[in-house]
Every structure is written in structure tokens, then in C-alpha cells.
Amino acid sequence: MTDKHWQSAFKIVERLREAGFEAVIVGGAVRDRLMGLPAHDVDVATAALPEEVKSIFPKTADVGIAHGTVMVLDPAPPVEVTTYRTEGTYTDHRRPDHVEYVTSLKEDLRRRDFTMNAIAIRGDDTLYDPFGGVEDIRRGIIRAVGNPDERFGEDALRMLRAVRFAAKTGFEIAPATKAAIARHAESICHVSVERVKMEMDKIWTSGRAGLAAQLMAETGLARHLPLMGQAFSSENLGIWQLFGEPMQPVEGWALLYRLAGEPDGNPYKLSNAEKRSVRDILDACRISLERPYSRMDAYRHPETALIAGARLANLTGKAAEQDDPGAISRMKKSLPISSLRDLAITGNDLIKWSGKKGGPWVKEWLANIEEAVVIGDLNNTREDIKGWFLNGDESEGQR
DSSP: OOOOHHHHHHHHHHHHHTTTTTEEEHHHHHHHHTTOOSSSSOEEEEESHHHHHHOOOSSSSEGGGGGTTEEEEEESSSSEEEEEEOOOOOOTTSSSOOOOEOHHHHHHHTTSGGGGGGGGGTTSSEEEEEOHHHHHHHEEEOBBOOOOOHHHHOOOOHHHHHHHHHHHHOOOOOHHHHHHHHGGGGGGSOHHHHHHHHHHHHHHSSSHHHHHHHHHHHHSGGGGSHHHHHHHTTTTEEETOOOOSSTTTHHHHHHHHHHTTOOOOOOTTOOHHHHHHHHHHHHHHHHHHOOOOHHHHHHHSSSHHHHHHHHHHHHOOSSSSOHHHHHHHHHHHHSSSSSSSSSSSSHHHHHHTTOOOEEESHHHHHHHHHHHHHOOOTTHHHHHHHHHHHHHHHHHHOO
């Protein structure tokens, strides 16, 4: 996100103020700005009703109109503008049964999860901070707004968000807030696995997955989430402390599966690409625990999987004798082909040269040629492959 997003948000706040409506910038962008971090979204809250927002800004989109949110498209970049609101009961522990518009900014901020997310910036760049969020940021504390039991009873995902914020910032969860998470931990099972996965993806790449694992174990959240009770057990917490900051979130899922015993199933609904990456990493990990990678290993697996697999092998066991990431990368780049399509010949060439009918033998010979080229026993040229094949084919025919 660029300064243009902030400029767009401040212009929208000013236009709303000129039209007679209070408006402020709210949410995570304010928190991140105070912490000197890059923000991902700049959101505006206002006393104006959605219809009034749409009358002031001719170019809008109804992205969340049922909950009072309108996307203002001009000035650009687009900014979400939400009417001040309070929320009704949360019978599903995740979404309010209804929302009610209010004119009080304090009432709007009162419904938010944590004090550091309940700070507003006015159009003149001054802060409105009724719940002490600025001081909590200064002290490095994650504290629920108001009664933490009420906040987590409303939305169980907030408990995992507290853990994720702790992992992101290194802040401490306030004792009363942490105790409330422990009391409500079981209700995390009401949250969709898709939402849990989104939070965990951010935890894996936070650089503090060990802190998150410890907090989830201490509060009991881990016991109520698939695989995590075992993966975040006391004997595994030291592994997570060393996990560091991976190149991609899928490494976290791979380690979770490994520490949970690599069970069947897909409880967190990983995409097909993510499942394939987890399999590649775990396969590479098993190889790394037994022996150094070969050129065929480098050929069969993505470079990222080889590097992640070696790292997981060292975290969960002892790699046999593993090259560093640079050596893995150099081995990968030195391969003469990257797939079967790169071979200088095809199965039709083999049929033509042999004078035989096609059959399973073609696939077997292509695999033999492929491996010989990869390991350096055979040059990837038509002439060399033809001679190698015909010599071998004649030898097989004589047996």
C-alpha cells in the first residue's frame, strides 16, 4: 500500500466532513501507522448512512452494504467507508445476527476487538483513543476492548487474532485477555477452517511461530483445532521456537503435518497446489534425513521444496549430510533438462529407431534416457541418445 491510499482516505474524510458528517480513519492501518509498519488497508468510518455516502460520492460499489460498508472508487485508490454501528448477538460465535447504525464514534470503536485496533485518526491527523490503545501499543500489550469474555463470546476468531497479533508484533497478551481466551478456547471450533487457515498462514510467516504455538498450547486453543494438539505439544514447542521465518506459509503446514504424524486428510482445506507443496516438502524431508540430495532428487522436486525439506529435516531430526540452500540452488540450475519435454527425442523416435510397435517399453526407455541425461551419463542430443538406445536395445534383444 502506498501513501496514495492514505491521501485518498483523508480526502474522503474531508468530503464527508464538508457534507456535515463526522468521519475518521480507523482499524489496522491506524495501528500500523503508530507502530511504523506498512499498512495493507486504510478504512474510513463515518456517521453518514450508506445511502448518504453514495449520494456524496457518485462512484461507489456495494461491497458490504448489508453491514454498512460502501467502497468509494473516486478519489482513487478505492477506500471502504463503513457507517458507525453496533452489533447484535452472535449466535454462531462469528458474525452478528444484525447490525444497528449509531452516530457515536465511541460506540463504534467499543465493538472492536483490541484496544490497539480501536483508535481513530481525524481529518486533522489528531487521534481519538477512548480505550487506551496508544498506551497499550507503547507498552507492547494486546488487550481486549472492554470485557474480554464478551468480545470472544461475540467472535471466537478474535482469540486466534490475538495470537496472530502477538506473533506479528512480539507484544504480550494482557493477563485478563489471555485468561478469557482460555475460558472460551473450545468455541474456536465454531469458526470455519478457512478463516482459521487465513490466520495461521500469517502466523507461519510472522517469524514468531514458536510464540504462537506456545500461546495456543497454554490457552487450550490448540486442543480444539485439528492436528495442533499434538503438533504444539510440550515436546514440540522447542522445534517451533527454531522455525524462524519461512519463505512461504506452506512450510508451516508441512511442519504441522510432520509433527502431527502426517495423517491422511485435509482438515484446513489447503488448495491442490498447497497440498502438492506439502507433499513435496515432506518427501524432501524424508530424503534429507537419509542421505544428501541427488541430481535426480533435484530434478524431481521444486527448489523451494528441497530447501524447505532440508530445513525441516534439521528441525525434526538430523539431516544425513545436507548441502546449504545455495548448493541446492546451484545443483538445480546445473541440470541439463527440467522436464521430460526437454529431451532431444520423443517416444516416436524410439519406435522408429527400433522398428517395434509402441507399448509400455517406450515409457520405460524414456525414463531410462531421462535419468541418464539428468545424472550426466548421456548428452541430451539426438545422435548420442540414438546410439545409447540402439546399443542398449540390441543388448536387451540378445538376452
